[in-house]
Amino acid sequence: MxxxxxxxxxxxxxxxxxxxxxxxPPSFQVQFSQLYFTRLMQLRPHIARAARAQCCDSHVAPDGDGTSGGSAASPGAPSTHFAQRILEARRDAVSNVLIGVAFRSMIGKPSILAEYAAQEQNGTSLVPRPPQHSAHKYEQSASDTVILEDETSRVTLDLSHFSGPTVVSGLVIGVRGSESLISKGTFVVQDVIFPGLAPxxxxxxxxxxxxxxxxxxxxxxxxxxxxxxxxxxxxxxxxxxxxxxxxxxxxxxxxxxxxxxxxxxxxxxxxxxxxxxxxxxxxxxxxxxxxxxxxxxxxxxxxxxxxxxxxxxxxxxxxxxxxxxxxxxxxxxxxxxxxxxxxxxxxxxxxxxxxxxxxxxxxxxxxxxxxxxxxxxxxxxxxxxxxxxxxxxxxxxxxxxxxxxxxxxxxxxxxxxxxxxxxxxxxxxxxxxxxxxxxxxxxxxxxxxxxxxxxxxxxxxx
Incomplete structure (x- = not known):
């Protein structure tokens, strides 16, 4: 044998x-949002490098931080501007690269707030329980939205022109595109940039x-x-x-x-x-x-x-x-x-x-x-x-x-x-x-x- x-x-x-x-050690006195921002800090440098490698005509500031300072239009406006923060995107650039944490809003996702509201309406207490691991996919609809967020602000993404991998909640990504001329506050995405394989x-x-x-x-x-x-x-x-x-x-x-x-x-x-x-x-x-x-x-x-x-x-x-x-x-x-x-x-x-x-x-x-x-x-x-x-x-x-x-x-x-x-x-x-x-x-x-x-x-x- x-x-x-x-x-x-x-x-x-x-x-x-x-x-x-x-x-x-984990502290349940802090908000879970802190984990997202920590994730962003860890992955942002890798996405910035991947974005510069993909955009051959990138415009990088002399100090190498990916910003060019200011937002006023100029004759020498960059074709692609790397914004250090979402608020620093330039409208005079042909396209901007933004980096942040993606959040996908879907009506079919489980929601602790919806569960709490249902419990309150029924007059019962909210008892913690393990999540129900169903094989069913989260229901998708035309009203679903994808939001990109960093430490300064958030912006709604229009991914209708992007046909690559699915962007799920919690991913730290870079997006290249421009602000929508039709819907203000919406960023039309031409490409999504991922960190790529680690060494x-x-x-x-x-x-x-x-x-x-x-x-x-x-x-x-x-x-x-x-x-x-x-x-x-x-x-x-x-x-x-x-x-x-x-x-x-x-x-x-x-x-x-x-x-x-x-x-x-x-x-x-x-x-x-x-x-x-x-x-x-x-x-x-x-x-x-x-x-x-x-x-x-x-x-x-x-x-x-x-x-x-x-x-x-x-x-x-x-x-x-x-x-x-x-x-x-x-x-x-x-x-x-x-x-x-x-x-x-x-x-x-x-x-x-x-x-x-x-x-x-x-x-x-x-x-x-x-x-x-x-x-x-x-x-x-x-x-x-x-x-x-x-x-x-x-x-x-x-x-x-x-x-x-x-x-x-x-x-x-x-x-x-x-x-x-x-x-x-x-x-x-x-x-x-x-x-x-x-x-x-x-x-x-x-x-x-x-x-x-x-x-x-x-x-x-x-």
Missing amino acids: CSEESTRAECAYAACGRPGDESA QPPLSSTGDVKGFRKTVCLVSGLNFEHKTSSTSQTLALNMLHELLMGNVGMHTSSAQIARLIVLGNSTAARSEQDKDAEYVRAVQRLDSFLSGVCASLPVHLLPGPSDPTSLLMPQLPFHQSLLKQSAMTGRLHREMNPSFFQLDGATFLCTGGQSVVDFLKYCPDEGASAACAMDQMLQCRHVAPTGPDTVPVQPLSAKDPFVLDETPRVFVAGNQAEFSTCLVQQDDITCRCIGIPAFSEKPSAVLLDLDSLEVNQIDLSV
């Missing part, structure tokens, strides 16, 4: 720090002393309940366990599996009727399954919206008092959501997937995949752009922990509707994006080759 230590492939693990480690550190090759090709197994959405799972679900879990142990006729492939990464929603969502004892049994069933896997290989466990930890991203790891059987093996790694770590020198960015699911709700294209959304997130250098608007996040004001300072080599999101993947390549940057479906809905496991970044989805449904 390949579960023996002498035949199991191994890969080196290194923690890369946790999101929010360098930030001040990627060189891959350090460690090599496998045992000569194995090494793969990582990825699953999500195990959704253990307090009661016994259905027959098909139980058989699928047994198939997953046998795959990891090498007992299903795939001895060679299983021997190459160096680690298992579980990407959120390992326990089923708790309803208001569930008793504490029932929820504890669900965690115990998860512990029993993971302890069997940890006996053979290391497991990285990320929380999701339905797991017993904080709801706000970055989600804290499973508490040390939980999963004691698995912890006794010494091979259980409790990760945050999102989480950064290295395997054999390759940086992994793993998430429970709620930010990707919410991102897709803004996209009008029904065929948009999770991998495509993740590609755009990399281009925007942000893991959860729609938070805190429609994704619950911690009110961190010193630094936005979701801004990407470097591009990972592997970006994985769990609990997606379908399996999807794409390889993002630009210059010397390579990143594999993978969307993993929930195991309880579509039983499958994804094997990722650490060397070639090739992926293989294994169907475990019975």
